[in-house]
Amino acid sequence: MNQHAATLTEPEFPAYKYNKEYAQSIRLSRMTSLRRFSTRVYVTTRDGYLEEEHPFRFLRDLFLECSPTLESIHLLCFHRFGDTGDENIPEISGWGELDRVLMSCPGLREISVVVCCTQCTPDQRAAHQGVYDLPMVIRARNVKFERQFTDVSYEVNISLTTRQLSF
Amino acid sequence: MFLKVLDAISDSPLPGARIGMDDYKEKTLPLEILENIINAVDDKKTLKACALSCSYFQRNCQRRLFWDFEINCDRDDAAFQEGGLIHTVVHTNLDINVVSLIRYLKIENRYGVWGLYGGGKAVDHMLGGFIKKLTALEKLDVRGAGLELRHGELVNGLITVLQLPSLRELKLASLNFFPIQIILWGQSLRRIEFERVIFVPSIVPGGLKKPLISPSLEELKMDNRKNGCSILGLHLLSSALGRAAFTKLKKLHLEYRESEGDRPNDIDRLLSACQSSLEDLNLFLTHDGML
Numbered sequence: 096m097n098q099h100a101a102t103l104t105e106p107e108f109p110a111y112k113y114n115k116e117y118a119q120s121i122r123l124s125r126m127t128s129l130r131r132f133s134t135r136v137y138v139t140t141r142d143g144y145l146e147e148e149h150p151f152r153f154l155r156d157l158f159l160e161c162s163p164t165l166e167s168i169h170l171l172c173f174h175r176f177g178d179t180g181d182e183n184i185p186e187i188s189g190w191g192e193l194d195r196v197l198m199s200c201p202g203l204r205e206i207s208v209v210v211c212c213t214q215c216t217p218d219q220r221a222a223h224q225g226v227y228d229l230p231m232v233i234r235a236r237n238v239k240f241e242r243q244f245t246d247v248s249y250e251v252n253i254s255l256t257t258r259q260l261s262f
Numbered sequence: 263m264f265l266k267v268l269d270a271i272s273d274s275p276l277p278g279a280r281i282g283m284d285d286y287k288e289k290t291l292p293l294e295i296l297e298n299i300i301n302a303v304d305d306k307k308t309l310k311a312c313a314l315s316c317s318y319f320q321r322n323c324q325r326r327l328f329w330d331f332e333i334n335c336d337r338d339d340a341a342f343q344e345g346g347l348i349h350t351v352v353h354t355n356l357d358i359n360v361v362s363l364i365r366y367l368k369i370e371n372r373y374g375v376w377g378l379y380g381g382g383k384a385v386d387h388m389l390g391g392f393i394k395k396l397t398a399l400e401k402l403d404v405r406g407a408g409l410e411l412r413h414g415e416l417v418n419g420l421i422t423v424l425q426l427p428s429l430r431e432l433k434l435a436s437l438n439f440f441p442i443q444i445i446l447w448g449q450s451l452r453r454i455e456f457e458r459v460i461f462v463p464s465i466v467p468g469g470l471k472k473p474l475i476s477p478s479l480e481e482l483k484m485d486n487r488k489n490g491c492s493i494l495g496l497h498l499l500s501s502a503l504g505r506a507a508f509t510k511l512k513k514l515h516l517e518y519r520e521s522e523g524d525r526p527n528d529i530d531r532l533l534s535a536c537q538s539s540l541e542d543l544n545l546f547l548t549h550d551g552m553l
Contacts, residue, residue, distance in 0.1 A: 116527065121545065
């Protein structure tokens with residue numbers, strides 16, 4: 096973990112407070128028939144460090160109280176401003192915590208992740224392969240996990256449909 | 263070859279007539295083959311030619327010609343002029359079967375019609391009158407900032423057509439000041455899609471009966487523009503009637519295109535209305551954190 100990230104605590108982030116309010120308004124646990132959930136998050140880095148956003152903590156909060164019927168989760172991650180030194184960004188931004196939280200979703204069978212990193216270098220993109228992973232939930236729950244890394248343009252994907260989210 | 267066949271049968275009152283062919287002796291093409299040929303035609307120009315070939319084919323071709331029908335106000339001035347299709351349907355009391363053939367109607371007006379006497383108001387008036395007469399519409403697609411929803415006849419037309427039992431799907435795109443409460447008249451709607459629509463609370467004309475909601479809506483797709491989710495919550499979901507429209511919603515796709523007017527608790531009302539029926543939730547937030 097880099098020093099910059101280590102100094103960031105959750106209450107300092109307006110975006111975290113904002114996303115927490117969203118998670119509380121959505122409350123997946125009240126949805127008694129929900130089978131499929133899709134969302135997008137933006138991962139922003141600058142000069143190698145995480146910007147003032149905690150998108151994966153939003154997901155963590157969202158799935159802390161998961162709908163018991165939820166079977167399938169589809170995530171679209173836009174990695175903005177890729178630059179040097181951000182290979183471990185998903186790890187420090189709460190991705191690992193998300194992995195642990197997803198283990199508590201009782202009906203989960205499938206997770207798919209599309210990572211759009213148009214501004215990352217090929218080396219950075221290669222490094223992402225090791226971090227956008229959910230080993231705990233896959234091992235513990237035998238969840239089907241699919242990933243796709245893409246460099247399609249951000250503008251095209253700003254209004255991605257669910258059709259494009261699926262593999 | 264096909265045009266030769268058409269030329270030959272166009273002189274005959276009956277289908278399956280004798281057809282002269284250069285390389286063969288006179289033969290009669292069986293009716294079912296002619297029908298199969300016509301069924302394979304997929305461009306409207308040829309279908310129009312087929313419809314004019316004989317009265318037997320007219321019905322089949324007309325059904326397919328008008329099945330999905332587009333009114334492009336930016337291009338089709340003539341349709342609104344005297345003698346044009348829209349003008350004729352609106353201003354005559356003739357039993358015109360076109361209105362019972364249209365199943366999918368797309369209306370587009372991006373810039374407004376300039377060449378018509380009366381301008382945009384006349385166009386909106388005629389469009390309202392036209393859609394009021396449709397009897398079998400299944401899908402309606404209305405788009406374009408050139409349409410002005412302050413014109414009462416257009417709003418009346420929309421409310422009338424929304425009450426059709428056959429209407430299952432409504433798509434609205436690039437509309438400014440759409441009176442959100444209109445959708446409550448969509449008694450049989452299964453799917454609604456809003457794309458770049460700016461809502462206003464209500465300009466529903468007076469004297470109309472209140473909508474009778476039978477909750478049929480299964481899918482809602484909308485992008486949250488200019489407080490869209492907030493207006494939806496305040497002016498639809500705050501009443502029992504409005505909430506009832508969403509109680510069978512199975513699929514919700516909500517995309518925030520901008521952070522303006524984006525408040526986390528606006529989504530709560532919508533999800534509360536459909537929390538026991540919702541099966542598929544697509545939620546694309548901005549995550550801008552602009553509080």
